[in-house]
Amino acid sequence: xxxxxxxxxxxxxxxxxxxxxxxxxxxxxxxxxxxxxxxxxxxxxxxxxxxxxxxxxxxxxxxxxxxxxxxxxxxxxxxxxxxxxxxxxxxxxxxxxxxxxxxxxxxxxxxxxxxxxxxxxxxxxxxxxxxxxxxxxxxxxxxxxxxxxxxxxxxxxxxxxxxxxxxxxxxxxxxxxxxxxxxxxxxxxxxxxxxxxxxxxxxxxxxxxxxxxxxxxxxxxxxxxxxxxxxxxxxxxxxxxxxxxxxxxxxxxxxxxxxxxxxxxxxxxxxxxxxxxxxxxxx
Amino acid sequence: xxxxxxxxxxxxxxxxxxxxxxxxxxxxxxxxxxxxxxxxxxxxxxxxxxxxxxxxxxxxxxxxxxxxxxxxxxxxxxxxxxxxxxxxxxxxxxxxxxxxxxxxxxxxxxxxxxxxxxxxxxxxxxxxxxxxxxxxxxxxxxxxxxxxxxxxxxxxxxxxxxxxxxxxxxxxxxxxxxxxxxxxxxxxxxxxxxxxxxxxxxxxxxxxxxxxxxxxxxxxxxxxxxxxxxxxxxxxxxxxxxxxxxxxxxxxxxxxxxxxxxxxxxxxxxxxxxxxxxxxxxxxxxxxxxxxxxxxxxxxxxxxxxxxxxxxxxxxxxxxxxxxxxxxxxxxxxxxxx
Numbered sequence: 049x050x051x052x053x054x055x056x057x058x059x060x061x062x063x064x065x066x067x068x069x070x071x072x073x074x075x076x077x078x079x080x081x082x083x084x085x086x087x088x089x090x091x092x093x094x095x096x097x098x099x100x101x102x103x104x105x106x107x108x109x110x111x112x113x114x115x116x117x118x119x120x121x122x123x124x125x126x127x128x129x130x131x132x133x134x135x136x137x138x139x140x141x142x143x144x145x146x147x148x149x150x151x152x153x154x155x156x157x158x159x160x161x162x163x164x165x166x167x168x169x170x171x172x173x174x175x176x177x178x179x180x181x182x183x184x185x186x187x188x189x190x191x192x193x194x195x196x197x198x199x200x201x202x203x204x205x206x207x208x209x210x211x212x213x214x215x216x217x218x219x220x221x222x223x224x225x226x227x228x229x230x231x232x233x234x235x236x237x238x239x240x241x242x243x244x245x246x247x248x249x250x251x252x253x254x255x256x257x258x259x260x261x262x263x264x265x266x267x268x269x270x271x272x273x274x275x276x277x278x279x280x281x282x283x284x285x286x287x288x289x290x291x292x293x294x295x296x297x298x299x300x301x302x303x304x305x306x307x308x309x310x311x312x313x314x315x316x317x318x319x320x321x322x323x324x325x326x327x328x329x330x331x
Numbered sequence: 332x333x334x335x336x337x338x339x340x341x342x343x344x345x346x347x348x349x350x351x352x353x354x355x356x357x358x359x360x361x362x363x364x365x366x367x368x369x370x371x372x373x374x375x376x377x378x379x380x381x382x383x384x385x386x387x388x389x390x391x392x393x394x395x396x397x398x399x400x401x402x403x404x405x406x407x408x409x410x411x412x413x414x415x416x417x418x419x420x421x422x423x424x425x426x427x428x429x430x431x432x433x434x435x436x437x438x439x440x441x442x443x444x445x446x447x448x449x450x451x452x453x454x455x456x457x458x459x460x461x462x463x464x465x466x467x468x469x470x471x472x473x474x475x476x477x478x479x480x481x482x483x484x485x486x487x488x489x490x491x492x493x494x495x496x497x498x499x500x501x502x503x504x505x506x507x508x509x510x511x512x513x514x515x516x517x518x519x520x521x522x523x524x525x526x527x528x529x530x531x532x533x534x535x536x537x538x539x540x541x542x543x544x545x546x547x548x549x550x551x552x553x554x555x556x557x558x559x560x561x562x563x564x565x566x567x568x569x570x571x572x573x574x575x576x577x578x579x580x581x582x583x584x585x586x587x588x589x590x591x592x593x594x595x596x597x598x599x600x601x602x603x604x605x606x607x608x609x610x611x612x613x614x615x616x617x618x619x620x621x622x623x624x625x626x627x628x629x630x631x632x633x634x635x636x637x638x639x640x641x642x643x644x645x646x647x648x649x650x651x652x653x654x655x656x657x658x659x660x661x662x663x664x665x666x667x668x669x
Contacts, residue, residue: 063562070455073447077468077538080531084474087486138378146372147379156379159386162653165585167592169619170389173642177392197385204382228364230371258475261594265626285477289595292481307478318473322466
């Protein structure tokens with residue numbers, strides 16, 4: 049019988065081994081997620097208190113909170129989104145609506161995809177050269193602009209993808225009642241693609257809220273309460289970086305708490321984005 | 332009959348208003364609409380061009396900033412190992428070496444693991460579990476890099492130092508080549524640890540692209556192979572992988588691009604030593620870690636310029652890798668589309 053031949057047994061053995069490896073690899077991948085989150089919660093929760101959200105970063109050896117970096121991060125993120133989102137949406141609109149078959153669109157899409165995964169520290173250097181070196185000092189504006197440079201490619205990509213999903217019959221219907229093209233895009237296409245475009249913005253926010261590298265030499269850091277965007281502004285990731293590498297126990301535990309806050313904010317944003325995207329698919 | 336006296340309603344806001352305005356107003360409104368149309372079109376076009384301007388700006392500003400260093404050291408910047416801010420002698424080979432080696436370690440681990448996870452998700456996993464597990468793996472990509480860094484420094488590196496590295500050192504102690512690669516002492520932090528953390532970080536990218544291209548394999552091909560009596564492994568090895576080859580390589584290159592440019596996680600665990608060491612367990616440095624650590628403290632134009640030159644090298648390397656990845660994935664899309 050075939051099933052008892054040595055060759056068949058060997059093939060089955062090999063299959064069993066590789067399938068076991070597949071199970072093992074998946075287990076390994078999932079366990080990383082669990083281990084990282086568990087350690088974060090374990091180390092971070094103990095430091096979590098109201099003071100974290102109401103007090104300034106302390107000097108070494110005393111208690112304090114993370115109010116100024118949290119506020120700095122929020123302000124710079126909001127400005128980055130305010131700058132980056134309209135630009136990204138407009139660019140994505142050109143690619144999907146006007147220049148769908150243009151050479152320009154192909155080139156922009158290609159470059160945009162590369163910018164999407166370009167090292168963020170290089171973007172920090174770019175903004176340093178363009179803004180910090182020209183103005184002569186580090187500033188919150190420079191930090192916000194470097195984050196905006198990261199927002200643009202994310203929004204361009206999702207806007208184009210989502211607009212391409214809008215059925216052309218909607219566009220034709222709008223054109224047939226005499227709606228100019230720009231109004232057709234703003235009233236019909238944007239409305240149909242809204243959920244997807246919001247997803248893109250959420251993903252962009254999730255991406256920049258943990259970004260550290262581009263802020264290191266643009267916004268720098270600030271020990272005190274300051275939302276003056278012409279001066280260095282503190283941000284959560286940079287404070288985590290500084291505190292975690294310090295020898296002081298208080299600072300290290302604040303770094304863990306900050307890490308916990310960022311991670312759960314980011315995970316929350318990406319899960320909301322996914323739910324929105326999933327709704328769009330089913331409807 | 333009295334239409335001329337009616338207030339001009341903004342047609343742009345109320346489409347039906349145009350029925351009541353006079354011919355003159357109508358012409359005006361149409362004129363305005365036409366202008367708005369042209370303006371919007373040019374606005375979007377300008378925004379699309381802005382993407383190209385950003386890329387151009389990055390390249391020009393990096394070249395501009397690195398000119399002093401490139402003028403001072405010429406090509407020797409690329410192969411000199413010395414990095415001395417005091418005497419202002421800089422060479423980039425140690426950070427380049429660290430960047431390449433950590434990324435290689437990451438790929439050696441993440442590629443097989445990522446492919447096996449993709450295999451599991453497309454061939455073995457029950458339908459109802461596919462989405463949750465896929466999302467969980469992708470959430471790994473969402474965790475910010477600095478979190479991997481702090482976790483790596485306080486949890487992973489001590490664990491490796493106490494449990495894994497002594498074992499590796501004694502295991503390979505008598506085997507030539509490997510005994511150099513895994514020469515002690517176990518620091519915990521170093522090139523090897525950085526490579527492992529990078530592997531975890533790029534795993535989701537490789538997994539999700541591989542899964543997508545595996546799923547794009549026409550079921551009829553797989554069913555034909557199963558019908559001939561192939562085992563699952565044989566179907567994957569001889570049908571799925573050859574069919575998905577281009578996409579998988581694209582995904583791997585994308586992961587490699589990420590690994591090369593990754594900054595914060597590596598900065599925490601690499602040890603920041605400007606030297607090339609034969610042992611993987613020794614501290615080293617990468618391009619991005621060097622910039623992150625030293626840029627704000629760099630005094631003197633030449634020092635700053637040398638760091639920007641490092642950034643230029645990093646950008647060129649990742650640009651080439653990412654461009655290859657995108658070209659491969661584009662080819663794949665063209666095939667699937669046609």
